[in-house]
Amino acid sequence: MAKQVKEIDLIIVGGGPAGLTAAIYASRARLDMLLLEDKVMGGQVRNSYTVENYPGFKKVAGSELADIMQQQAEELGATIEEFDIIENVKLDGEEKIVETEEFIYKPKALIIATGASPRKLPIRNEEKFAGKGVHYCAVCDGAMYQNKVIGIVGGGNTALEEAIFLTNFAEKVYLIRRYDYFRGEKAVLEEVEKNEKIEILYNEDLIAVDGEDFVEKGIIKNTITGEEKEIALEAVFGSIGHEPMVNLFKEYINISKGQYIITDENMRTNIPGVYAIGDVREKEYRQITTAVADGTIAALEAEKYIKKLNK
Numbered sequence: 001m002a003k004q005v006k007e008i009d010l011i012i013v014g015g016g017p018a019g020l021t022a023a024i025y026a027s028r029a030r031l032d033m034l035l036l037e038d039k040v041m042g043g044q045v046r047n048s049y050t051v052e053n054y055p056g057f058k059k060v061a062g063s064e065l066a067d068i069m070q071q072q073a074e075e076l077g078a079t080i081e082e083f084d085i086i087e088n089v090k091l092d093g094e095e096k097i098v099e100t101e102e103f104i105y106k107p108k109a110l111i112i113a114t115g116a117s118p119r120k121l122p123i124r125n126e127e128k129f130a131g132k133g134v135h136y137c138a139v140c141d142g143a144m145y146q147n148k149v150i151g152i153v154g155g156g157n158t159a160l161e162e163a164i165f166l167t168n169f170a171e172k173v174y175l176i177r178r179y180d181y182f183r184g185e186k187a188v189l190e191e192v193e194k195n196e197k198i199e200i201l202y203n204e205d206l207i208a209v210d211g212e213d214f215v216e217k218g219i220i221k222n223t224i225t226g227e228e229k230e231i232a233l234e235a236v237f238g239s240i241g242h243e244p245m246v247n248l249f250k251e252y253i254n255i256s257k258g259q260y261i262i263t264d265e266n267m268r269t270n271i272p273g274v275y276a277i278g279d280v281r282e283k284e285y286r287q288i289t290t291a292v293a294d295g296t297i298a299a300l301e302a303e304k305y306i307k308k309l310n311k
């Protein structure tokens with residue numbers, strides 16, 4: 001069956017805080033808009049155990065914050081399609097095209113808010129044990145490891161926070177760090193150090209996991225002496241950063257060395273009417289507050305752009 005063609009003012013791709021903020025502003029501007037999310041709504045925030053640095057909320061579960069943002073956007077009139085996969089995008093012709101399984105959308109403006117996804121651990125057997133002891137989201141998968149020994153690899157705030165979170169379930173958590181310092185906040189590190197269930201393994205690199213059907217052990221290599229040793233563990237969580245989700249767009253859009261989308265301070269990309277916001281954008285700080293700021297600016301810019309086109 002031929003796909004239905006739909007002309008529309010604005011398409012927002014990605015339903016994290018950046019995309020949802022853009023949806024809130026676009027709805028209030030009465031734009032004919034659609035937000036497409038290929039997974040569950042909320043983005044990375046949904047995986048955050050608690051958020052304590054989003055103004056207005058002293059302490060809120062990430063999933064609750066995501067739900068409130070979505071509810072707010074929908075109550076203001078935003079149209080949201082969850083679990084809708086974009087098959088193709090064309091941004092080089094007269095018209096912009098966003099093609100899903102059912103529709104060919106022709107938006108006047110496009111906001112890319114696809115965020116980032118966790119970087120895979122560069123360890124032996126990563127693929128073999130993916131989901132069977134190798135994980136990337138403590139909030140999503142941590143509860144599977146009640147009273148087990150878990151490893152977590154990373155050096156930033158997320159790794160520190162996830163180590164603390166995993167002690168809710170695990171008997172013991174190894175926090176594996178290839179250097180002798182952490183990049184995360186001092187206050188969080190102090191909390192980790194006080195936690196009796198966490199053992200920090202400084203100057204150690206996790207190089208492999210192994211087992212029968214599920215992970216049963218990890219192999220760590222000392223980054224100073226080169227000595228390798230086995231540790232018994234039933235799961236390992238990777239927390240070594242994120243990769244921007246740019247594949248659909250990189251044929252058309254200018255991308256930085258680190259694969260992030262390059263914009264000006266008004267979120268404009270190299271293509272008129274195409275904006276990029278949030279964690280997918282080249283910038284210094286990637287937080288909820290910075291994502292929502294980007295979303296605000298892009299939606300206001302898109303509104304201006306569409307009004308001009310309509311004149």
Ligand SMILES: Cc1cc2nc3c(=O)[nH]c(=O)nc-3n(C[C@H](O)[C@H](O)[C@H](O)COP(=O)(O)OP(=O)(O)OC[C@H]3O[C@@H](n4cnc5c(N)ncnc54)[C@H](O)[C@@H]3O)c2cc1C
Pocket residue numbers: 013014015016017018019036037038039040041042043044045047048049050051052053054084085086113114115116117158245248277278279280286287288289291
């Ligand atoms: C565990 C964890 C804890 C965190 N804690 C905090 C915190 O306490 N405070 C703070 O400020 N920040 C925190 N952050 C960072 C914060 O969550 C991010 O900076 C923020 O979510 C970025 O928002 P975003 O909308 O740009 O991207 P994301 O949140 O990454 O959302 C992008 C969305 O786009 C979707 N998407 C991707 N590709 C496509 C596609 N092709 N089609 C359709 N949809 C697509 C994704 O599924 C996702 O839902 C945390 C992050 C993590 C992982």
